[in-house]
Amino acid sequence: MTNPNGRFGVHGGQYIPETLMNAVIELEEAYKHYKNDPAFNAELNKLLNEYAGRPSLLYYADKMTKDLGGAKIYLKREDLNHTGAHKINNVLGQALLAKKMGKTRLIAETGAGQHGVATATAAALMGMECVVFMGEEDTVRQALNVYRMRLLGAEVIPVKTGTATLKDAVSEAMREWTSRITDTHYCLGSVMGPHPFPTIVRDFQAVISREIRSQILEKEGRLPDAVIACVGGGSNAIGSFYDFINDKSVRLIGCEAAGRGIDTFETAATISTGRLGIFHGMKSYFCQDKYGQIAPVYSISAGLDYPGVGPEHAYLHDIHRAEYVPVTDEEAVCAFEYLAKTEGIIPAIESAHAVAHAIKIAPSMAKDRIIVITISGRGDKDCAAIARYRGEDLHE
Amino acid sequence: MNRIAEAFKNGKAFIPFITCGDPDLETTGKIVREMVKNGADLIELGIPFSDPTAEGPVIQNANIRALSGGVTTDRIFDFVRDLRKDVTVPIVFMTYANVVFSYGAEKFISTLKDIGIDGLILPDLPYEEKDEFQPICRKYDIALISLIAPTSANRIAMIAKESEGFLYIVSSLGVTGTRSEIKTDLASIVKIVRENTTTPCAIGFGISNPEQAKKMASLSDGAIVGSAIVKIVEKEGRNAPLKVGEFVKEMKNAIKE
Numbered sequence: 260m261t262n263p264n265g266r267f268g269v270h271g272g273q274y275i276p277e278t279l280m281n282a283v284i285e286l287e288e289a290y291k292h293y294k295n296d297p298a299f300n301a302e303l304n305k306l307l308n309e310y311a312g313r314p315s316l317l318y319y320a321d322k323m324t325k326d327l328g329g330a331k332i333y334l335k336r337e338d339l340n341h342t343g344a345h346k347i348n349n350v351l352g353q354a355l356l357a358k359k360m361g362k363t364r365l366i367a368e369t370g371a372g373q374h375g376v377a378t379a380t381a382a383a384l385m386g387m388e389c390v391v392f393m394g395e396e397d398t399v400r401q402a403l404n405v406y407r408m409r410l411l412g413a414e415v416i417p418v419k420t421g422t423a424t425l426k427d428a429v430s431e432a433m434r435e436w437t438s439r440i441t442d443t444h445y446c447l448g449s450v451m452g453p454h455p456f457p458t459i460v461r462d463f464q465a466v467i468s469r470e471i472r473s474q475i476l477e478k479e480g481r482l483p484d485a486v487i488a489c490v491g492g493g494s495n496a497i498g499s500f501y502d503f504i505n506d507k508s509v510r511l512i513g514c515e516a517a518g519r520g521i522d523t524f525e526t527a528a529t530i531s532t533g534r535l536g537i538f539h540g541m542k543s544y545f546c547q548d549k550y551g552q553i554a555p556v557y558s559i560s561a562g563l564d565y566p567g568v569g570p571e572h573a574y575l576h577d578i579h580r581a582e583y584v585p586v587t588d589e590e591a592v593c594a595f596e597y598l599a600k601t602e603g604i605i606p607a608i609e610s611a612h613a614v615a616h617a618i619k620i621a622p623s624m625a626k627d628r629i630i631v632i633t634i635s636g637r638g639d640k641d642c643a644a645i646a647r648y649r650g651e652d653l654h655e
Numbered sequence: 656m657n658r659i660a661e662a663f664k665n666g667k668a669f670i671p672f673i674t675c676g677d678p679d680l681e682t683t684g685k686i687v688r689e690m691v692k693n694g695a696d697l698i699e700l701g702i703p704f705s706d707p708t709a710e711g712p713v714i715q716n717a718n719i720r721a722l723s724g725g726v727t728t729d730r731i732f733d734f735v736r737d738l739r740k741d742v743t744v745p746i747v748f749m750t751y752a753n754v755v756f757s758y759g760a761e762k763f764i765s766t767l768k769d770i771g772i773d774g775l776i777l778p779d780l781p782y783e784e785k786d787e788f789q790p791i792c793r794k795y796d797i798a799l800i801s802l803i804a805p806t807s808a809n810r811i812a813m814i815a816k817e818s819e820g821f822l823y824i825v826s827s828l829g830v831t832g833t834r835s836e837i838k839t840d841l842a843s844i845v846k847i848v849r850e851n852t853t854t855p856c857a858i859g860f861g862i863s864n865p866e867q868a869k870k871m872a873s874l875s876d877g878a879i880v881g882s883a884i885v886k887i888v889e890k891e892g893r894n895a896p897l898k899v900g901e902f903v904k905e906m907k908n909a910i911k912e
Contacts, residue, residue: 272784273783274779276709277804277810280804280807281808281809282806427706434709434829437829437830438829438830536756537779538753540779550729550754551754551758552704
């Protein structure tokens with residue numbers, strides 16, 4: 260799907276300071292070398308299977324299916340991975356690659372904290388130094404994850420600039436990378452940023468869709484009718500979609516965070532409300548004003564609270580291969596509670612956006628239809644915030 | 656003939672930077688005129704961007720102050736139109752790719768020609784992506800100014816060969832901001848530049864005092880100073896113009912041969 264310049268249709272590219280150009284070129288060369296290297300892949304697969312706990316389960320949600328009365332619902336349980344989210348898939352790949360490149364230090368941005376925790380974990384495992392940039396606002400919303408990162412030996416730097424959320428954490432990590440390149444790898448957490456990151460992260464996350472394919476073929480003898488995942492930058496979604504892109508019978512549905520609604524300014528639904536722009540190293544869709552100033556977006560979910568979307572998603576939208584739908588805070592919180600009560604699974608509030616859309620469409624689908632929802636992470640980190648959303652005075 | 660070449664005709668060029676609309680456009684106008692009066696050879700005007708990823712805290716905050724004050728691209732265009740009634744030194748804009756792209760590249764760049772802007776610096780537009788705007792810049796005789804970084808190494812020759820206006824040599828790793836020491840081997844970088852182009856080159860990033868300016872200008876064709884000036888504006892606000900003028904005078908005197 261990538262052309263040699265890292266383009267997905269018009270999207271993608273390398274809009275970064277000259278200071279970083281040789282670093283991304285070096286990364287691309289190393290990745291090209293190692294991605295087909297049997298020893299590298301054997302080492303990565305061993306980590307994924309024996310450390311992260313892959314393959315993750317594809318669970319048939321019987322009660323949810325019966326309750327909704329339509330399509331059969333399967334949950335791809337990325338929440339069961341070590342560190343509690345899909346983020347570890349990409350991080351183990353990038354950390355191993357960085358190590359092969361001779362880097363000794365990982366830096367990362369994080370929103371909800373899941374990518375930061377995964378990076379801190381990989382750094383601890385591989386004996387690397389780790390610095391995580393996190394919007395100050397998010398360090399409050401996700402205080403538990405801040406502690407987890409510190410416990411794992413990482414330094415967490417609260418970012419106070421701008422809206423003090425994920426976009427500012429990305430900006431600050433990029434600034435840090437320009438100041439220290441030789442020993443440092445920027446372990447980007449989503450399918451965004453300059454080429455080759457959208458391709459590298461997608462390839463490391465594509466294990467999700469490869470597993471879904473073989474698991475559903477084993478259980479049902481056929482492919483699903485729809486795969487649903489939440490989209491911020493879009494790494495769990497592209498990972499869930501990738502192996503099905505050429506199977507036109509499989510609907511690919513990405514759920515964006517609508518916040519308080521796409522008709523309000525408090526939204527982070529990029530494809531619904533944004534337009535084409537250039538930011539954070541890539542051309543893609545961004546929430547912005549008429550002069551190209553990036554909008555201060557909002558979502559209850561720190562992990563989806565980002566004004567852009569990965570370039571491959573922008574492309575899949577352009578060619579109508581994937582659908583992108585907005586899901587509000589309220590719908591996501593209801594789905595968070597629904598999955599807990601119905602299946603005994605507390606999803607991350609990010610993943611709850613995908614659950615919410617499945618709740619909307621499953622009842623009108625025939626009973627022989629199959630939906631796979633990717634539960635990208637677990638919801639322990641969100642319990643206090645959701646309790647507060649519901650008016651309970653609960654603090655971590 | 657683009658006016659930028661004139662800035663390098665009378666010895667070493669002093670190139671001050673300021674963010675438009677910090678704290679307001681009236682003050683920016685006064686500062687620019689003070690800069691010119693005190694020897695600035697070329698002015699670099701920043702169009703503020705919400706998320707300036709190549710800037711350190713000083714210029715980031717200037718961007719925030721300017722945007723909170725209600726400055727927009729259109730207001731800055733009007734401001735330059737007015738400035739050009741009496742200011743004749745070359746002026747280049749420094750902003751981010753999205754500010755140009757979002758406005759409509761052709762509309763943005765043709766307006767630069769109309770209002771008398773000579774060049775454009777986009778720190779997030781490396782060599783690989785310059786086709787995004789370069790053909791349009793050529794059409795309207797706007798110099799798209801390339802940057803060379805301490806990490807450019809094998810890329811210097813390629814960038815220098817296609818350079819226009821002047822080459823902006825980034826003195827140090829990292830973002831903009833004042834530095835106590837500049838360690839990069841700039842002489843070697845300039846040597847490769849000279850072997851590949853006749854385009855003048857100026858050094859920027861981290862220059863805050865006359866000694867540094869003198870040294871950087873002696874290695875190249877000029878010195879670019881941003882954060883040190885923006886700091887004065889941050890401190891003095893609307894009273895900044897005279898203070899900036901004094902600073903420019905001191906810096907210009909230091910780099911004179």
